[in-house]
Structure formats: structure tokens, C-alpha cells
Amino acid sequence: MxxxxxxxxxxxxxxxxxxxxxxxxxxxxxxxxxxxxxxxxxxxxxxxxxxxxxxxxxxxxxxxxxxxxxxxxxxxxxxxxxxxxxxxxVSDRKKVGILVSKVDHALLELLWRHARGGLDCEITKVISNHEDLRESVENFGIPFEVVPVNKDNKVEAYAKIDELMQGNDLLVLARYMQILSEDFVAKWTMQIINIHHSFLPAFVGANPYKQAYEKGVKLIGATAHYVTADLDQGPIIEQDVERVNHDFTVEQLRDLGQDVERNVLARAVKWHLEDRIIVDGNKTVVFQ
The missing domain is CATH 3.30.70.260 (ACT domain)
Structure with missing residues (x-):
């Protein structure tokens, strides 16, 4: 320091x-x-x-x-x-925990930027509901833990995640494919950032890029927002788009969309770490 x-x-x-x-x-x-x-x-x-x-x-x-x-x-x-x-x-570096499932693009962007000094924080651990990304995370020297989540153990699973994440200032959902419980979200008010694969509220649910392909979209976007009890309705921090056309396949849309997702999420996390965001009701003021 x-x-x-x-x-x-x-x-x-x-x-x-x-x-x-x-x-x-x-x-x-x-x-x-x-x-x-x-x-x-x-x-x-x-x-x-x-x-x-x-x-x-x-x-x-x-x-x-x-x-x-x-x-x-x-x-x-x-x-x-x-x-x-x-x-x-500034000397009180924020502690950050990350939640992820199997898709790695948003997670690896955060870990790479952190390793290069682009995110001024301490990433304390990564928690997943799957084993798939253990090696990728541990290669960065960051602890990786698995907390399985299914329809029968959600109360216990989220209690365990809450316990493991205590002491963090921010949680980041880097494509964590589970819906957090209202009780969990209430304990982390405006301390959870999520990345969503569209301009909200478009294409909610499974396989958004197939939905986008079937609708013949001309823009691919992503939205980073704070998590609230209302699913995907929290205050928006950052959004971005890329223009596409009828030639794009589902796979090309997904690749381009994932590029947008990881950059939008990384910017949102960086701005939170730099105290650039003020939440006002369901909106944000972001000083850049």
C-alpha cells in the first residue's frame, strides 16, 4: 500500500x-x-x-x-x-466472493482482470454448485468450494453459502444458474451483482440465444444489476449491445453475447469497488 x-x-x-x-x-x-x-x-x-x-x-x-x-x-x-x-x-480493500455454475467466461474475465491488477479487491473464494471449474479457479490461487443445490436442499445450501461468504463486502453472480432465496438476498442488500444475458426483461429463462435467434434480433445485449427479491428487476448498473444480422447462427450469437456479458459485468464490479455507484430506489447513479 x-x-x-x-x-x-x-x-x-x-x-x-x-x-x-x-x-x-x-x-x-x-x-x-x-x-x-x-x-x-x-x-x-x-x-x-x-x-x-x-x-x-x-x-x-x-x-x-x-x-x-x-x-x-x-x-x-x-x-x-x-x-x-x-x-x-481506498486502503480498506473490499472483499469479494464469486458464485458460478458451469459456464466460465464471466468468471475467468473477473479472475484475469484481478490478477492483472484491474480490480482492486481481494477475491476470497469462488463457490459453485458443480465441480467443473475447480482447476480453472485454483490455477489463479483462489479457493474453490462446491455447494450442491437442488430442489430439496435449497434452504440448507443457501445457509451454507451465506456462512462461507461471511466477511465479504460484495458477491458476484458470474453466471450462477440458481435463483437465490429471498432470505439470502435480504441478508446481502445491494451487495450482490448479477449479469443477465439481455436488455432486461427480454429473453428471460432458458436458452436465451436460441430465443434471440428465433426472434431475429438485430442487437445482442447484456445487463449488470444489483440483485433484489424481484427476479432480474434490481437496479441496473451497466448495459451494452453489439449489432448483429440474419447471418448469425445461434453459436455466433452466444459467442458475441458472452463477450458483451463479461465486459459489462467486469465494468459493473469495478465501479462498485471504486465507490462510483449510488443506489436511489430502483435506479442507480453511476459516476464514471
Missing amino acids: NMTTANTARLLITCEDKPGIVQAVSSFLYHQGANITALDQYATEAQGGRYFMRVEFELEHLQTRKESLLQTFAVNVAERYDMQWRLTL
Whole structure:
């Protein structure tokens, strides 16, 4: 950990839009001796809407000053503007667990980017309901565990997965082909990211690329979103498409679609790790 990382923090803010918010936040940081290195903001309306802000700043001795900083900001700024907010230290690397079934493209993209330093986190383990990808995962030096899931053991299986994943800040479904229980999702609110093989809600269910082929689609897309109790209805983080035509076979659609899936998922995970996402109801504000 270098000194820059040790002294870097990110502040995310949501509140009713009012005059003076930027001045209040920047003045507070100035008087603390902080140097703002990035500031992004968004308001839903010109007057009276919702306001969102992401601030990244440097502050000497941040590790020892964190608690004082939190308390002072809460009293002097956050309470005055009735803010929902959180402050994170870049040096507190997030811990990530991954769930996968048999298809490996999204998983391997995450593991490769992590190995190359493109995802600033600790991947603690990969859990699957099948043995197929053990060697691929363990080749990256990451623990791999199997928790079988069937119609008769789902309560026990998800309890076991929850136990194994404790201590993680984020779970990623890298084509995990099981529907998580409502109880499980409730324990990980806005801490699970899924990749879906279309622009939601199109082509839900089995064999989406065959469905797309039969419909004669002209675009292949993917959607990364937070998981909620409503299946595939959680806040959308990222989407992308590639144009196709009548010449594409089902296999070509699948290959192209998987390329889109893994890149969309990797971007969504990266933005979460970098504290670029603010969830507002069933929508997200993503600062890039």
C-alpha cells in the first residue's frame, strides 16, 4: 500500500438538492486540510430535485483521523442537509466472493482482470454448485468450494453459502444458474451483482440465444444489476449491445453475447469497488 492509497478516501452523498451543498462539503474538507482530487455531481432537476455527489480526496494521517472525520462531518454537514452518505478509505480493500455454475467466461474475465491488477479487491473464494471449474479457479490461487443445490436442499445450501461468504463486502453472480432465496438476498442488500444475458426483461429463462435467434434480433445485449427479491428487476448498473444480422447462427450469437456479458459485468464490479455507484430506489447513479 503506497502513501497515496493510504491517504485517499471517497465520500458519497445523496440528499434533497439545496443551495450551498458543494460549498459546505468542499469547505469542510478544506478546513480539515484535505485536497479534493475528483468531484462529480448530479441533480435530477434544476430546482428542488435529488442531489448526488461523489468526492475523492487526499488527507494526511487519514487512517488515524477517520473516526474524528466521520463524527465531525455528520454533525457539521450531513445533519444540516439531511444527507444519506458514506465515507470509505481506498486502503480498506473490499472483499469479494464469486458464485458460478458451469459456464466460465464471466468468471475467468473477473479472475484475469484481478490478477492483472484491474480490480482492486481481494477475491476470497469462488463457490459453485458443480465441480467443473475447480482447476480453472485454483490455477489463479483462489479457493474453490462446491455447494450442491437442488430442489430439496435449497434452504440448507443457501445457509451454507451465506456462512462461507461471511466477511465479504460484495458477491458476484458470474453466471450462477440458481435463483437465490429471498432470505439470502435480504441478508446481502445491494451487495450482490448479477449479469443477465439481455436488455432486461427480454429473453428471460432458458436458452436465451436460441430465443434471440428465433426472434431475429438485430442487437445482442447484456445487463449488470444489483440483485433484489424481484427476479432480474434490481437496479441496473451497466448495459451494452453489439449489432448483429440474419447471418448469425445461434453459436455466433452466444459467442458475441458472452463477450458483451463479461465486459459489462467486469465494468459493473469495478465501479462498485471504486465507490462510483449510488443506489436511489430502483435506479442507480453511476459516476464514471
